[in-house]
Amino acid sequence: MSFYFGMCQDRAMSILESVPREQAVTCCGLATSPVTQADAVRLAPVFKALGDPVRLRMVSMIAAQPELCVCEITPAFDLSSGTISHHLKLLREAGLVDCERRGTFVxxxxxxxxxxxxxxxLAVTEPA
Amino acid sequence: MSFYFGMCQDRAMSILESVPREQAVTCCGLATSPVTQADAVRLAPVFKALGDPVRLRMVSMIAAQPELCVCEITPAFDLSSGTISHHLKLLREAGLVDCERRGTFVxxxxxxxxxxxxxxxLAVTEPA
DNA sequence: CAGTTGATTCGACATCCATCGAAGCAGGAG
DNA sequence: CTCCTGCTTCGATGGATGTCGAATCAACTG
Known part of the structure; x- marks a missing residue:
């Protein structure tokens, strides 16, 4: 059994995309529509994904380009390629990034x- | 020696406030000015603070009101008051909330x- | 003063997480 | 086919984190 198939396929109903729009959580700000328990459970992992210096820089690097090869990301960090992959996977699972293999490169x-x-x-419109 | 003095006093040079504006990190978006190593180390803990369902709901609850007493926050969660205090402390240290004691209440x-x-x-302006 | 209530801090514990190194997979090149 | 390289996955490990219950502190009341 292959453990390898789920790589770029797990676009993972991107937690955020799975939030029903009528809940208004993703369109109206923290303060105006209080985050429910269920929404918090969906959204917290996304913030958690950004809550690591390595991953925050990764997202920033990737966001600054139309797309970025792993081979360009890796040398920017003093980490093993296994660890780099691990962080990228978390960002994928959070729905923050997506990826595609083209030949040898991802x-x-x-x-x-x-x-x-x-x-x-997070764009708060002050209450009262 | 009192361990109790640092409660509301640690407004804690709010990580965010301590970011020099000329770095443009807090005013121009992830993609347009890549987050540096140092900035990532400052900013990641703030996202990490939001990366817990309990704390995310807390911030949302607090943001929906001009101010909120701990005694109103606690019953909204099925957690001990010690745990509530712990989460509020993390939010304080992240610079996301602030507090004040007035009489018996905080x-x-x-x-x-x-x-x-x-x-x-996070307001990305797409590159290319 | 002693007693009560609200909130924080401490100590302990189970779980989670970042990291490495090694092993495995994917896709070319020879 | 056999190598080789890029990337991911696995297993293990030290350190961080969420939680509780008990102890402590702060402020008010009688």
């Missing part, structure tokens, strides 16, 4: 909708 | 600048 790009949704969520 | 409110900075950081 290219990553950001999911703008995911970042945008978080941005909107 | 009131929390969000730091809009911190949330706004994160929001701006």
């Amino acid at each position: 290219y990553y790009w950001v999911n703008p909708e995911a970042l945008g949704a978080l941005s909107t969520l | 009131y929390y409110w969000v730091n809009p600048e911190a949330l706004g900075a994160l929001s701006t950081l």
Whole structure:
């Protein structure tokens, strides 16, 4: 049995994309529509994915380019390639990035909708 | 020796506030100005603070009100008061909320600048 | 003063997480 | 086919994290 098939296929119903729009969580800001228990459970892992210095830089690097090869990401960090892969996987599972293999190389790009949704969520419109 | 003095006093040079503006990290978006190693180390803990369902809901609850007493936050969660305090402390240390004791009660409110900075950081303007 | 209530801190514990090194897979090149 | 390289996955490990319950502190009340 292959353990290898799930790589770029797990676009993983991107936690964010799976949030029903009528819940307003992704379109109205933290303060105006309080995050429910269920939404918090969906959204927290996305923030957690950004909650590591390595992954935050990765997202930033990838976001600055239309797409970026793993072979260009790896040398920017003093980490083993296994660890790099691990972080990229977490970012994928969070729905923040997506990837595609082309020949020997694997290219990553950001999911703008995911970042945008978080941005909107945090854009507080002060109450009272 | 008192271990108790640092409660609301550690407004903690709010990681975000300590980011020099000329670095442009907090005002121009992830993609347009890649996050440096140092910035990532400062910013990641803030995202990490939001990376827990309990804390995410807490921030949301607090953000929805001008201010909120701990005694109103606690019953919303099925957690001991010690755990509630722990989470609130992390949010304080991340610079996301601030608090003040008034008599017996302690009131929390969000730091809009911190949330706004994160929001701006994630507001991607697509490259290329 | 002693007693009560709200909130934080401490100590302990189970779980999770970042990391490495090694092993395995995918796709070319010879 | 056999190598070789890029990337991922696995297994193990030290350190961080969420949780509770108990102890402590702060402030008010009687």
